[in-house]
Amino acid sequence: MPEGHHLHFLADQLTQAFGGGPVRVSSPTGRFEAEAAQLDGQSVERADAWGKQLFVEFADERYIHIHLGLIGKLDIVDNLGQPPVGQVRLRLANERRLADLRGATACDLWTRAQVEACVAKLGPDPLRPDADVDRAWTRIHRSTKPIGALLMDQAVVAGIGNVYRAELLFRHRIDPMRPGATLRRSQWDAMWADLVVLMQDGFAKNRIDTVRPEHMPEAMGRDPRVDDHGGEVYVYRRAQMPCHVCGSAVRIADLEGRNLFWCPTCQPKFRSRARTDALRT
DNA sequence: AAGAGATGCAAAC
DNA sequence: TTTGCCTCTCTTC
Numbered sequence: 304m305p306e307g308h309h310l311h312f313l314a315d316q317l318t319q320a321f322g323g324g325p326v327r328v329s330s331p332t333g334r335f336e337a338e339a340a341q342l343d344g345q346s347v348e349r350a351d352a353w354g355k356q357l358f359v360e361f362a363d364e365r366y367i368h369i370h371l372g373l374i375g376k377l378d379i380v381d382n383l384g385q386p387p388v389g390q391v392r393l394r395l396a397n398e399r400r401l402a403d404l405r406g407a408t409a410c411d412l413w414t415r416a417q418v419e420a421c422v423a424k425l426g427p428d429p430l431r432p433d434a435d436v437d438r439a440w441t442r443i444h445r446s447t448k449p450i451g452a453l454l455m456d457q458a459v460v461a462g463i464g465n466v467y468r469a470e471l472l473f474r475h476r477i478d479p480m481r482p483g484a485t486l487r488r489s490q491w492d493a494m495w496a497d498l499v500v501l502m503q504d505g506f507a508k509n510r511i512d513t514v515r516p517e518h519m520p521e522a523m524g525r526d527p528r529v530d531d532h533g534g535e536v537y538v539y540r541r542a543q544m545p546c547h548v549c550g551s552a553v554r555i556a557d558l559e560g561r562n563l564f565w566c567p568t569c570q571p572k573f574r575s576r577a578r579t580d581a582l583r584t
Numbered sequence: 585a586a587g588a589g590a591t592g593c594a595a596a597c
Numbered sequence: 598t599t600t601g602c603c604t605c606t607c608t609t610c
Contacts, residue, residue, distance in 0.1 A: 305591055305592075306591050306592095309591080355591095355592075355593090370592080370593080371591095371592080372592050372593060372594090372602070373590065373591075373592045373593080373602085373604095374590075374592090374602075374603065374604045374605075375592090375602090375603095375604080376604065376605080389603090389604075390603065390604080405603080405604060405605095406602070406603055406604045406605085407602085408592065408593060408594075408601095408602065409593090409594090455592095457592090457593090464591045464592075465590090465591055465592085466591055467591085511591080530606085530607075531590080531605080531606050531607070532590085532591070539591085540590090540591095560598085560599095561592085562590090
């Protein structure tokens, strides 16, 4: 689940569970033990997310920085005094709630300066009200890299992952291999506006659904999606299966080490104007 | 029971 | 370009 919507969901949960009061901080695996000891018993101010980076703010401008990576999990549950199960690198607990971190790529104790340096490298986050859409457009407009690769670059847009990448391109009928510089500003503005709505919905439900009402299972009389992802999507992890819109077999390819999914009919191959003109003459 | 693969990314070659 | 993280679910035997 760890695309940007999920990290914002976790930040909200952490703030609700621990914000404004003292928290027990421990590291059952010992890997974060020295840092945990420094924070143990201190008050949590709040938690916040920027893209896929999660920050838990303590007094004195100290922050726990967490990045879940591909397989990391942060379970926030009622505190019933249960012992840690598996490799719990970080445990936050108060009388009511308990949060266990497992499998994360990063868990560090940071200063405010470190947090600011991290955030400065990130592109705009569609879930933040201060997001600067122009900053993303500048990067896209100046790049010959495929838009499918640019959308995954956290310095371009922070919070998009493999699901939102594939689904956003499908919804806007854009060839993932199309160079960023060939997009029109109006296309990017429409994609961004759509992304904000999709990710806000994902944040509210903690689940990625991108299928329009007319293509939902009930509307089309098809079976709902059943797998560990769960959300209703058009192309993500649907290789070889028929497109919900046109019936073509959904395609899969490797782009920069990640699986890319798209519909070859709904997202026709992009031809540059120069090439088209050359063929006409 | 065992293996593959996954919503990510940094570090190592 | 490949490996590591070290979890969890789904698939195959």
